[in-house]
Amino acid sequence: MPRMLDVSDEVRAEIGDEEADRLLTGENAPGSYDCTSCRTPGDSAHERTSTVLFIGDETAVLAFAHSTCLPSQVVQVTEEQLQGAVRSISGDAARVPAQTAPEQAVLGVTSGLVLIAGELHPALVVEPTTPIARPGSSGLGDDFLPLLIEQGFMPLTELSEAPPVQHGWSVLLAMGQLHAVLQPSAGGGQPVAWWQAHQPLQVTDGWRAAANKHQQVLMFAAPAGSIGRQPREDLLRDALDKAAAGGKLVGAALPLAGT
Numbered sequence: 001m002p003r004m005l006d007v008s009d010e011v012r013a014e015i016g017d018e019e020a021d022r023l024l025t026g027e028n029a030p031g032s033y034d035c036t037s038c039r040t041p042g043d044s045a046h047e048r049t050s051t052v053l054f055i056g057d058e059t060a061v062l063a064f065a066h067s068t069c070l071p072s073q074v075v076q077v078t079e080e081q082l083q084g085a086v087r088s089i090s091g092d093a094a095r096v097p098a099q100t101a102p103e104q105a106v107l108g109v110t111s112g113l114v115l116i117a118g119e120l121h122p123a124l125v126v127e128p129t130t131p132i133a134r135p136g137s138s139g140l141g142d143d144f145l146p147l148l149i150e151q152g153f154m155p156l157t158e159l160s161e162a163p164p165v166q167h168g169w170s171v172l173l174a175m176g177q178l179h180a181v182l183q184p185s186a187g188g189g190q191p192v193a194w195w196q197a198h199q200p201l202q203v204t205d206g207w208r209a210a211a212n213k214h215q216q217v218l219m220f221a222a223p224a225g226s227i228g229r230q231p232r233e234d235l236l237r238d239a240l241d242k243a244a245a246g247g248k249l250v251g252a253a254l255p256l257a258g259t
Helices: 009-015 017-025 079-084 144-150 205-214 233-245
Strands: 032-034 041-043 049-055 060-066 073-076 094-096 105-116 119-128 170-174 177-183 192-202 216-221 250-255
Touching: 009 017, 009 049, 009 073, 041 060, 105 192, 105 205, 105 233, 119 177, 119 205, 144 216, 144 250, 170 205, 170 216, 170 250, 205 216
Parallel strands: 049 073, 119 216
Antiparallel strands: 032 041, 049 060, 105 119, 170 177, 177 192, 216 250
């Protein structure tokens, strides 16, 4: 039975015309599936479904998603990420190739729901464990926020409304887990990872549902020592409010899976 599958040109190029045609005719495609993004059931016989090909260093995994959650695309991941996507991972600080520092920095990334104007928004809070200096600088100052402001992030003095959308940036949520924050490539090509988890990070069902509802994620960033690892979302919100009031918070709304 033919399937309501979207197979992008880049996915077709990777799997070949023969395999793509078998998927479209239903010969090689599941009827029901768990969406790789929102993790709720889908049915490729009755609703638009995207084929998402995850390619690691040695293996590849073809997954399926509601077309309203993810477009059909190829996602490059490390072999560790590909294997880790099938396990439950608790996310803490991750070592990332930071674009804002001359060497690797450790960024603490916390996910949580933030109430703004009576509505819950999915949020990521990014805080370095140590000050980040401007590339080429020999000083000991912390240029983390100025560098992000130069990228288009907005200084926030309060959380009364969602920050504006930062076009060109996006949050990659796939296989029901958080993979990366992407930024525009300097050469104008495919987006590159500004932050990438060593292993995909778990998010709650409520966070994932809110992200799929809004199709965007709010990203807040603060200097080292401003937020800390808060065990509850109400405490996280209090810490965000204090950072904003003290002029130590920037933010933006990043489209979901904007690749």
